[in-house]
Amino acid sequence: MNVSELLGKPVLDLSTATTVGRIDDVVLDVPGRRLHGLRVGKSTGAGEWLAWDDIKAVGSDAVTIDAVDRVGAIPAELPGCWLRGDKALGGRVLSDGGRELGSLTDIDLDAESGALQSVVLGDRRLEADSVQGIGTYATVVCDPADR
Amino acid sequence: MKGLLRGTDLVGLPVVTLTGDDVAEVRDVVFDAAHGQIVGFTLNKRSRLGRRLKEVLTREQISAVGPDAVMIPADVELEAADFVEQTDGDSGGDVIADRVITDTGVVVGTVTDVVIDTGDGSIVGYEVVPADEPDQRKGRRSYLPLPETGAVSGEALIVPAAAVDYVSNDLAGFAEAVDSYRDALRGGSR
Numbered sequence: 001m002n003v004s005e006l007l008g009k010p011v012l013d014l015s016t017a018t019t020v021g022r023i024d025d026v027v028l029d030v031p032g033r034r035l036h037g038l039r040v041g042k043s044t045g046a047g048e049w050l051a052w053d054d055i056k057a058v059g060s061d062a063v064t065i066d067a068v069d070r071v072g073a074i075p076a077e078l079p080g081c082w083l084r085g086d087k088a089l090g091g092r093v094l095s096d097g098g099r100e101l102g103s104l105t106d107i108d109l110d111a112e113s114g115a116l117q118s119v120v121l122g123d124r125r126l127e128a129d130s131v132q133g134i135g136t137y138a139t140v141v142c143d144p145a146d147r
Numbered sequence: 148m149k150g151l152l153r154g155t156d157l158v159g160l161p162v163v164t165l166t167g168d169d170v171a172e173v174r175d176v177v178f179d180a181a182h183g184q185i186v187g188f189t190l191n192k193r194s195r196l197g198r199r200l201k202e203v204l205t206r207e208q209i210s211a212v213g214p215d216a217v218m219i220p221a222d223v224e225l226e227a228a229d230f231v232e233q234t235d236g237d238s239g240g241d242v243i244a245d246r247v248i249t250d251t252g253v254v255v256g257t258v259t260d261v262v263i264d265t266g267d268g269s270i271v272g273y274e275v276v277p278a279d280e281p282d283q284r285k286g287r288r289s290y291l292p293l294p295e296t297g298a299v300s301g302e303a304l305i306v307p308a309a310a311v312d313y314v315s316n317d318l319a320g321f322a323e324a325v326d327s328y329r330d331a332l333r334g335g336s337r
Contacts, residue, residue, distance in 0.1 A: 030166070081167075088167075096165055098213020098265075133221065135167020140218070 001058060001111035002120075003083060011040050011050065011071070012062040020045050020071055023063060028107070028116065029079040033128050035114035036079055038063070045071030052114045083107070086136050093121055095143035096132055104139050151322050152214065153274060154178070154261040162190065162204060166221040169193050171200055173217060178242070178261060178270060183293060185268040188217070190225070201227035212265040242304060247275055247291065249308040254278045255291060258304060262290060262321065271325045273304070289314045290321040292328040307332075 011020040024041035037051040045068045054070040083089045093101045106120040116128040132140040154176045162171045171190040187205040191197035202225035211218040247255040256275035264271045272292045280286040292313045313328035315321040
């Protein structure tokens with residue numbers, strides 16, 4: 001599952017069979033190497049935040065939740081930046097040696113666990129272990145070619 | 148040797164934490180010419196009209212220097228400091244615009260920049276305008292290797308006469324020239 005596929009997906013409340021909103025941004029927990037949560041745009045719920053742990057399933061056409069109250073206020077403290085809002089997606093990628101490697105095309109996640117699997121830089125793919133941080137200026141990765 | 152960069156190439160580079168946030172940019176590079184080492188960087192605020200920051204970045208705090216960014220660990224706390232005490236006197240500090248003279252008394256040229264090995268922050272050579280270059284401001288540049296011990300600088304910068312044989316005309320081939328010069332020095336001292 002790529003982050004780019006996740007963006008734009010409707011969030012479906014299974015208890016009422018209605019759409020709560022659409023996913024318009026995501027936050028990664030980089031030290032934990034997993035998806036932390038999603039922002040639900042045009043939400044009909046109490047807020048715009050949907051934590052990864054409150055999701056029932058991610059399908060090919062919708063993200064499902066079992067009750068609308070799963071969607072709440074955005075937490076004050078987030079473990080990472082907004083991938084779209086802070087322009088991490090499409091933003092620059094630096095090696096830990098200070099060399100620019102290109103731009104971050106996409107991020108691959110495990111659809112079951114939300115675990116970070118790899119980051120995509122154009123036609124290159126780097127394993128999750130190499131990701132050092134995703135910040136407001138750049139995504140920092142370990143680049144074996146830089147050693 | 149990881150890569151060579153000129154001192155002025157570093158000016159304006161963003162200082163980025165390994166978690167991906169930019170905290171400052173390089174305002175100037177501070178050298179200890181006597182020991183042939185970078186002491187650290189003075190910093191500017193990260194904005195278009197970035198003002199000078201009181202905080203500085205010392206050599207020990209830097210995790211890597213690359214062509215596109217200076218990388219620091221996420222937990223580095225920048226502290227206000229003054230480098231001046233460490234670099235004043237005749238033996239350090241500013242070498243730009245100093246004349247380079249060989250130990251046999253021949254003027255090689257004028258220093259326009261220093262060349263740094265980004266692997267360990269040491270100065271491996273100087274960019275000089277050759278003394279016989281007519282246009283001193285825009286003319287060609289040469290790269291002069293330094294012995295590992297650095298060079299004596301005072302009124303002028305003294306280099307061994309043999310260094311002139313290893314002068315390179317572009318930075319790309321300079322790493323090799325430094326290596327062969329230093330190898331030759333080691334061979335000679337044995």
